Amino acid sequence: MRLSLSSRASTISALLPALTVMLVVYIGATGWTVWMSLTNSRMLPNNNFVGLRQYELLLGNDRWITSVHNIVIYGVLLVSLALAIGFLLAVAIDQRVRAEDTIRSIYLYPYSMSFVVTGLVWQWLLNPTLGIQHVLRSWGFQNATFDWIVRPETAIYCLVIAGVWQASGLVMAIMLAGLRGIDEEIWKAARVDGLPKWRVYVSIVIPMMGASFATAAVLLSTAVVRLYDLSVAMTNGGPGIASEVPAKFVMDHLFERANIGLATAAATMMLATVIAVVAPYLYWRARKGEIR
Amino acid sequence: MQRANVDIKGLQIGFGGLKVLDNLSLRVAPSEFLVLLGPSGCGKSTLLNAIAGLIDVRGGEIHIGDRDVTFAEPKDRGIAMVFQSYALYPRMTVRNNMSFGLKVAGTPRDEIARRLNEAAQMLRLTELLDRRPSELSGGQRQRVAIGRALVRHAGVYLFDEPLSNLDAQLRAELRVEIKRLHARLGATMIYVTHDQIEALTLADRIAVMQGGVIQQLDTPKVIYRAPVNRFVASFVGSPAMNFIPGRIARDGNATFIAGESRFSLEGYAFRGAPSEAPAVLGIRPEHVEVTASDDPATVPARVEMVEPMGADSLIWCRLADGTAFSLRHDADAQAQGGDTLPVRFPAETLSLFDAKSGQRL
Amino acid sequence: MTALAEPLPAVRRRTRMTPARWGLYAFILITALYFLLPLYVMVVTSLKPMAEIRQGNLLALPMSPSIDAWIKAWTSACTGLTCGGIRVGFFNSLRILVPSVIISILVGSLTGYALSLWRIRGASILFGAMMVVAFIPYQLFIYPLVRVFAVTGLGQSLLTIVIIHTIFGLPTMTLLFRNYFASLPVELFKAARVDGAGFYQIYAYIMMPMATPMIVVAVILQTTGIWNDFILGLVFAGRDNLPMTVQLNNIVNSTQGERAYNVDMAATLLTALLPLVVYFGSGRWFVRGIAAGAVKG
Numbered sequence: 001m002r003l004s005l006s007s008r009a010s011t012i013s014a015l016l017p018a019l020t021v022m023l024v025v026y027i028g029a030t031g032w033t034v035w036m037s038l039t040n041s042r043m044l045p046n047n048n049f050v051g052l053r054q055y056e057l058l059l060g061n062d063r064w065i066t067s068v069h070n071i072v073i074y075g076v077l078l079v080s081l082a083l084a085i086g087f088l089l090a091v092a093i094d095q096r097v098r099a100e101d102t103i104r105s106i107y108l109y110p111y112s113m114s115f116v117v118t119g120l121v122w123q124w125l126l127n128p129t130l131g132i133q134h135v136l137r138s139w140g141f142q143n144a145t146f147d148w149i150v151r152p153e154t155a156i157y158c159l160v161i162a163g164v165w166q167a168s169g170l171v172m173a174i175m176l177a178g179l180r181g182i183d184e185e186i187w188k189a190a191r192v193d194g195l196p197k198w199r200v201y202v203s204i205v206i207p208m209m210g211a212s213f214a215t216a217a218v219l220l221s222t223a224v225v226r227l228y229d230l231s232v233a234m235t236n237g238g239p240g241i242a243s244e245v246p247a248k249f250v251m252d253h254l255f256e257r258a259n260i261g262l263a264t265a266a267a268t269m270m271l272a273t274v275i276a277v278v279a280p281y282l283y284w285r286a287r288k289g290e291i292r
Numbered sequence: 293m294q295r296a297n298v299d300i301k302g303l304q305i306g307f308g309g310l311k312v313l314d315n316l317s318l319r320v321a322p323s324e325f326l327v328l329l330g331p332s333g334c335g336k337s338t339l340l341n342a343i344a345g346l347i348d349v350r351g352g353e354i355h356i357g358d359r360d361v362t363f364a365e366p367k368d369r370g371i372a373m374v375f376q377s378y379a380l381y382p383r384m385t386v387r388n389n390m391s392f393g394l395k396v397a398g399t400p401r402d403e404i405a406r407r408l409n410e411a412a413q414m415l416r417l418t419e420l421l422d423r424r425p426s427e428l429s430g431g432q433r434q435r436v437a438i439g440r441a442l443v444r445h446a447g448v449y450l451f452d453e454p455l456s457n458l459d460a461q462l463r464a465e466l467r468v469e470i471k472r473l474h475a476r477l478g479a480t481m482i483y484v485t486h487d488q489i490e491a492l493t494l495a496d497r498i499a500v501m502q503g504g505v506i507q508q509l510d511t512p513k514v515i516y517r518a519p520v521n522r523f524v525a526s527f528v529g530s531p532a533m534n535f536i537p538g539r540i541a542r543d544g545n546a547t548f549i550a551g552e553s554r555f556s557l558e559g560y561a562f563r564g565a566p567s568e569a570p571a572v573l574g575i576r577p578e579h580v581e582v583t584a585s586d587d588p589a590t591v592p593a594r595v596e597m598v599e600p601m602g603a604d605s606l607i608w609c610r611l612a613d614g615t616a617f618s619l620r621h622d623a624d625a626q627a628q629g630g631d632t633l634p635v636r637f638p639a640e641t642l643s644l645f646d647a648k649s650g651q652r653l
Numbered sequence: 654m655t656a657l658a659e660p661l662p663a664v665r666r667r668t669r670m671t672p673a674r675w676g677l678y679a680f681i682l683i684t685a686l687y688f689l690l691p692l693y694v695m696v697v698t699s700l701k702p703m704a705e706i707r708q709g710n711l712l713a714l715p716m717s718p719s720i721d722a723w724i725k726a727w728t729s730a731c732t733g734l735t736c737g738g739i740r741v742g743f744f745n746s747l748r749i750l751v752p753s754v755i756i757s758i759l760v761g762s763l764t765g766y767a768l769s770l771w772r773i774r775g776a777s778i779l780f781g782a783m784m785v786v787a788f789i790p791y792q793l794f795i796y797p798l799v800r801v802f803a804v805t806g807l808g809q810s811l812l813t814i815v816i817i818h819t820i821f822g823l824p825t826m827t828l829l830f831r832n833y834f835a836s837l838p839v840e841l842f843k844a845a846r847v848d849g850a851g852f853y854q855i856y857a858y859i860m861m862p863m864a865t866p867m868i869v870v871a872v873i874l875q876t877t878g879i880w881n882d883f884i885l886g887l888v889f890a891g892r893d894n895l896p897m898t899v900q901l902n903n904i905v906n907s908t909q910g911e912r913a914y915n916v917d918m919a920a921t922l923l924t925a926l927l928p929l930v931v932y933f934g935s936g937r938w939f940v941r942g943i944a945a946g947a948v949k950g
Contacts, residue, residue: 007771010852014767017760018779018827021820026786029797036796045800085684092681104940105933106685109692112932112939114881116898117925120905121691124698124914125711135711165688173943185379188346189440193393194367203392207383226790229883233902250792251884260796267792278788286781 030271037265043258054265064266067244070156074245075224077160078167082220083213085164086171091201093172094179104176108169115166119233122162123149152242155235159227159243162234167223171216178212179205218281225274246270295322295480296357296370296447298343304351305335305342312338313504315352320448323478329491330501331527336484337452339501343482344450345369357447367397369448372441376453378433380425380440387421390440404443411442414473431462438473451483455490467493488528492516500524518643522650525574525643531606534580534617536573537647540566548573548644551613553591559639562653570647577606579641580619582633590634593617595627609633699723699919706914722915726923730916732895732903739920742900746880746927748811749896753818754875758868760819761826766856768827769834770842780831787824795888802889809891817889818879826871829945833867834860870942873935877928897924 040050058064089107093100110118125131128147136144148154182205190200228247231237237244246266253263298320305313313335320326328336341347343354345366354362361369380389390411394404412418415435425433434454441449451470455463471494474481485491491498492512500507500515500523508520519525525533538550546557546566555573557566583590593609596616600623607627608618619635627633644653694711700718701709709716728738735741768780798817807813837860845855861868886896901924905917932939 007852008773011767011771011773014763014852014856015776015779018764018783018823021823022779022782022786024801025794025798025820026782026789029794030789032797033793045796088680089684092677092684095677097677097681101936103681103685106688108939109929109932110688111943112877112928113925114883114898114928116881116883116902117921118691120901120917120921121695123905124918125691125694130706130914131711138710165691169688170943173940177944183377183379185375185377186381188341188344189373189375189379189381191346192344192366192371192373193396193440193444194365195393195396199396204381204383222788222790228792229898232883233906236906247790247792251795254792254796264796267790270790271793274788274790278785282785 041260082167085168089172090175110166111169115229116233155243299355302352327491327495334501335504372444372446373450378437407443411439574643577620581636585634595631722919726919732900742897746897757819757822762830765830814890
């Protein structure tokens with residue numbers, strides 16, 4: 001559409017906020033952060049270039065190693081469990097059950113709550129003295145132990161439990177949309193072919209849902225890298241540093257521990273991870289012509 | 293391959309308070325090609341889906357091959373089905389699409405291969421076996437869908453408007469293929485369509501449906517020449533039949549009077565005794581004769597417009613009282629708007645309908 | 654298939670409630686309980702006096718229910734140094750929410766409109782870039798933004814946090830509106846131009862009135878996202894404007910001595926109340942929001 005001069009000007013004026021944000025915030029701030037990671041700034045930013053020294057320090061930093069270790073565990077478990085459970089929930093609802101709206105509301109409401117709320121309520125549930133462990137014992141299982149949240153080796157799994165509880169509903173919503181998009185006549189053809197229902201799901205439906213799985217996986221993965229609120233609310237990185245996560249590492253070192261160089265190096269590593277996950281996905285979607 | 297007959301008795305199908313089919317009965321002979329023809333909403337697809345077992349019935353019985361399958365699952369009925377949207381499994385190759393059902397049923401590998409190759413040859417799919425549906429054209433996809441049905445070696449093959457998603461030329465091509473297939477296999481086929489040309493070319497018998505009721509069940513020839521009511525008459529045949537309102541008079545011989553025009557009805561096969569009543573005269577454009585103007589049986593018709601249609605021309609005329617009708621003529625007809633043509637309606641080609649009920653007289 | 658020739662008795666009508674169906678409903682019931690459990694525990698704990706909590710069972714119903722914990726949480730719970738209850742946080746969050754939602758939707762819809770209908774060179778590049786950068790974690794931006802706001806004198810304030818929410822809501826809002834406007838028939842737009850309407854006039858009088866479904870979805874997404882935000886409020890809102898989520902975390906996690914679990918749970922519920930009301934009140938609109946590509950912060 002050919003534009004007159006005035007409407008061209010109007011368009012650009014309307015796009016100014018977006019342009020400013022892109023340049024200043026997204027590109028500018030990111031660039032500045034990456035630059036900071038190459039300096040030895042501590043409490044205040046300076047411009048003393050030190051190459052990759054901060055990154056070397058990171059690799060030797062216990063807290064960082066632990067947080068990377070934790071986020072990998074969290075990420076793998078959360079994505080696989082949420083995808084599986086979310087998919088099963090969607091399949092269940094798709095069976096034309098009664099009270100579908102109510103059931104869907106129940107599955108999805110956790111997603112509407114803040115990570116802080118989620119973290120705090122699960123912290124309470126997993127409380128060794130008064131939480132689930134106590135309940136199990138009061139039911140007669142005298143030696144039941146469920147004190148994962150206070151044990152260093154298992155604290156991170158508690159975050160997984162809370163995260164899965166919150167995210168499964170989201171996956172379910174995405175999967176349900178995908179399931180509902182499958183042509184009714186394919187189901188008929190499968191019935192005429194005599195295929196048992198589970199076989200239809202495994203051999204026909206799941207291969208058709210590639211896009212839904214990909215979308216859900218990418219959304220979950222980006223949420224995994226950003227994990228902060230939940231860990232602060234639920235365990236605050238504890239016990240000790242057992243459930244530290246990268247985002248928290250960055251925040252702590254930016255503000256309380258006053259080590260900007262180290263913090264920005266950690267943030268840059270987070271960025272690199274996100275790029276590694278998201279770039280192939282965006283490339284795949286661009287190739288299929290969905291972007292633009 | 294077993295060629296099964298289909299016997300439907302008193303079928304009742306409805307959803308909630310709505311009755312779609314009420315007390316419908318139908319018999320299909322083995323090896324017969326039966327077409328269910330009608331406009332959307334007439335119940336033809338519902339009937340087909342019920343035969344397939346994809347819809348529950350409220351009452352009545354369905355027998356396939358002398359077996360009561362009223363409550364059987366589709367896979368136990370000995371049927372195969374071809375869908376309007378092809379319904380191919382998108383992520384499987386053509387080969388797997390056609391063999392998946394057999395594999396799941398536990399058919400031995402060599403038997404699957406044999407049936408697959410047989411069907412692939414019949415439908416010219418042998419070179420496409422390793423492609424995915426997304427790599428095929430519409431016509432190819434539909435042939436794969438037909439192939440998937442064929443390998444089941446069913447007693448009855450069901451077709452649910454299979455050609456409706458194709459363009460006109462492909463439709464004509466595949467129509468011929470389906471007819472050839474039927475001639476070669478001799479299988480029992482039940483075919484749903486709203487396209488009367490498909491019905492006329494493919495069917496051994498046609499069941500014309502409207503409002504959940506079979507209006508007429510006959511061979512294409514009979515349906516074309518002697519439609520049993522006004523609906524069937526108007527639905528079948530293109531260009532459409534002309535309808536001229538008037539009344540029947542019995543002065544001497546039976547005559548049809550439309551305004552000033554009088555048409556002799558001698559030679560018309562009345563169903564019952566002809567009574568003097570308001571009626572509608574139906575005549576197909578190709579049956580209207582243009583004769584010599586001094587023939588006493590002719591009636592003058594004023595030409596309004598000529599539509600050239602390639603091999604023929606369709607000439608639109610009006611009778612003396614203004615009723616419009618069309619007649620078919622050679623392309624080299626010299627008629628023009630304003631001319632008067634002497635036309636004759638041969639009584640043996642006519643269809644008379646009661647003005648109120650629409651039933652054939 | 655096989656065995657068509659053998660006469661078999663008619664198969665009995667398949668009843669709806671097969672064993673498989675029972676199993677399905679059992680699965681649904683068990684999973685529903687798993688999802689409802691925390692909510693139940695929250696409510697129940699908040700209604701119990703501390704004595705019952707100490708002695709009793711997490712899952713038990715309160716024997717002598719009381720709303721004391723709720724009153725305490727609302728009016729006198731301690732967040733850090735002050736003990737003014739979580740209502741302070743509630744009103745802070747409200748003051749942050751309303752302007753942020755309004756401004757982020759305005760800017761986002763305008764941007765989406767510009768990108769969808771006026772195909773100037775570089776528009777699709779900008780849009781694509783926005784979609785890409787939406788994935789970058791906040792940690793990359795936080796420090797530079799803190800510096801920028803410090804230098805410009807805005808520091809940590811209400812204005813700051815509203816601007817921040819607008820900035821970070823931009824990609825999602827733009828995506829939402831741009832896709833919606835792009836799905837409208839372009840003839841509408843051409844007719845308006847022939848009528849002589851200009852860029853902003855078309856936006857205000859034609860596009861936005863037609864965009865009601867998207868506005869509803871946008872309000873739901875932004876309300877939920879901004880209300881539930883923790884990290885941005887923590888860094889940018891300033892001590893006088895800390896949102897409810899931050900206050901909540903302070904109440905629960907920074908208590909010395911024995912924790913008042915019932916007050917904690919009451920405060921948690923109060924914080925979750927607004928999003929839950931929005932969620933249960935919005936019905937299918939919430940799901941539409943997810944389908945439109947929502948990413949929660």
